[in-house]
Amino acid sequence: MASAAEQLASNLNFSTFAKAEDLKKRLWFTLAALLVYRLGTHIPLPGLNPEAYAQAFRGQAGGILGLFNMFSGGAVQRMAIFALGIMPYISASIIVQLMTSVVPTLENLKKEGEQGRKIINQYTRYGTVILGALQAYGIAAGLESGQGLVVDPGWFFRISTVLTLLGGTMFLMWLGEQITSRGIGNGISLIIFAGIAAGLPSALAGTLELGRTGALSTGLILLVIIVAIAVIGVIVFVERAQRRLLIQYPKRQVGNRMFQGDTSHLPLKLNTSGVIPAIFASSLLLLPATVAGFANTTAMPSWATSIVAALGHGQPLYMVLYAALIAFFAFFYTAIVFNPKDTADNLKKHGGFIPGIRPGERTAEYIDYVLTRITVIGAIYLVFVCILPEILVSQTGIPLSLGGTSLLIVVSVTLDTVAQIQGHLIAQQYEGLIKKSKLRGGKRGR
Numbered sequence: 001m002a003s004a005a006e007q008l009a010s011n012l013n014f015s016t017f018a019k020a021e022d023l024k025k026r027l028w029f030t031l032a033a034l035l036v037y038r039l040g041t042h043i044p045l046p047g048l049n050p051e052a053y054a055q056a057f058r059g060q061a062g063g064i065l066g067l068f069n070m071f072s073g074g075a076v077q078r079m080a081i082f083a084l085g086i087m088p089y090i091s092a093s094i095i096v097q098l099m100t101s102v103v104p105t106l107e108n109l110k111k112e113g114e115q116g117r118k119i120i121n122q123y124t125r126y127g128t129v130i131l132g133a134l135q136a137y138g139i140a141a142g143l144e145s146g147q148g149l150v151v152d153p154g155w156f157f158r159i160s161t162v163l164t165l166l167g168g169t170m171f172l173m174w175l176g177e178q179i180t181s182r183g184i185g186n187g188i189s190l191i192i193f194a195g196i197a198a199g200l201p202s203a204l205a206g207t208l209e210l211g212r213t214g215a216l217s218t219g220l221i222l223l224v225i226i227v228a229i230a231v232i233g234v235i236v237f238v239e240r241a242q243r244r245l246l247i248q249y250p251k252r253q254v255g256n257r258m259f260q261g262d263t264s265h266l267p268l269k270l271n272t273s274g275v276i277p278a279i280f281a282s283s284l285l286l287l288p289a290t291v292a293g294f295a296n297t298t299a300m301p302s303w304a305t306s307i308v309a310a311l312g313h314g315q316p317l318y319m320v321l322y323a324a325l326i327a328f329f330a331f332f333y334t335a336i337v338f339n340p341k342d343t344a345d346n347l348k349k350h351g352g353f354i355p356g357i358r359p360g361e362r363t364a365e366y367i368d369y370v371l372t373r374i375t376v377i378g379a380i381y382l383v384f385v386c387i388l389p390e391i392l393v394s395q396t397g398i399p400l401s402l403g404g405t406s407l408l409i410v411v412s413v414t415l416d417t418v419a420q421i422q423g424h425l426i427a428q429q430y431e432g433l434i435k436k437s438k439l440r441g442g443k444r445g446r
Contacts, residue, residue: 020425023184023424026182027421030184030190033178033187034190034191036175037082037175037191038073038198040080040171040172041072041073041080041195042080043080043081043082044078044081045164047150047151047157048079048143048150048151052148053079054077068085070196070406072085072087072195073195073196073199074195074198075195079143080168082168082171083139083165084165084169085191086188088169089169089176091127092127092130092131093124096123096124096127097336098336100120101336106120125173128169129166132166133162136162136166140158144157144158175187175191176188179191185413185420186416189412189413190417193409193410193413193414207224224392227388227392228407231404232411234384235408236411238270238378239269239271239412241270242267243267243268244267244268245266245268245354245370246354246355247347248263248352249263249264264352266343266367268338268367268371270377270381271330271378272334272371272378273329275405276329277325277330277333278326278382278408279405280325281322281329282322284325285321285325318390319387319390322386323386326383327379327380327382327383330375330379330382331375334375334378338371340371343367344360344364345364347359385404385407385408386404387404
């Protein structure tokens, strides 16, 4: 079966794509939905002073607001109706995933299949509303505390801001679900991807402008481009890398017929945690700088000022803590999303086993042992990809807008989307082959 699928994949060409009407409809729907999202990032929040807010944002662009602005496609910089972006939904999803491993009720729902998944998704939506409302109110209160940022402060501004930002987040959540069901790829990931990709042209133009004015040498720009291409190659290789455990199924008898035992593989991704560790680590490290930026720095004690300075971009303490947090979250999130005991129980239930390993507890221990070893490699890979841009910025002074986290998201989402497109094309070819075989059978019958 695998060789047949590979043969079909190798035969894919433009004519196959031209005949895939359903795929083209899905692609057009995805593009239209992303266009709606991009339009929403340019609709400003009512009641703000644009000039005063733009000046205040420039002072906070290096903190956590800069990270959220990257994920929201510039909506935070413009304080648009999509300024909250999809981050409350992602945070709620992670919280619910964590709770499914510690709350027995949610753990049982997770094992109930499709029906349980729908209930968990509903809880995630409720969590999105709560987190989004809290964050929106925090933004409204923060804007009112600024000097001249709000034209008419008061409860009317707070309520309208909460409703507008929360409505924007809920609309993006719905839009992402529509892309997943009616378009191509994961809708939430594609929305984040579109926001990051929208900032690439301006970042590239800014770097080339620095080269034209002589602020950066041509050799240095070429070096950065070569390093970026090499890092993308590493990301593609590692994200597609798997450790496959051989699974065997015993012979089985159905009636008077004996069927030969089958073999398959249990794929374990080298980077099971994905991009979550980098996002968590960035958010935690940028939080002190953001709080200090909003606070009165003259009133802060000297030790607090020293800590904030040591946690600045490019500082040794920042690099060490960034790497340590990425490694910690890589192991922590992998333990949350992949349970070796459940996998071993499912294999035992269906009669599968790993050759040389006793089914049950020993299989779970072996899977956990293998997963721990490959997670070490995955954590080293994440640290390398995320720390390298920080080193380049600190040593060369190049304003790299596309950091390791955003680069991981862009490449990973691109790989997943291309894989889904290829899957649709393979299904189209299968349907074509089945139709041809039926026509040939009908002609022979005549």
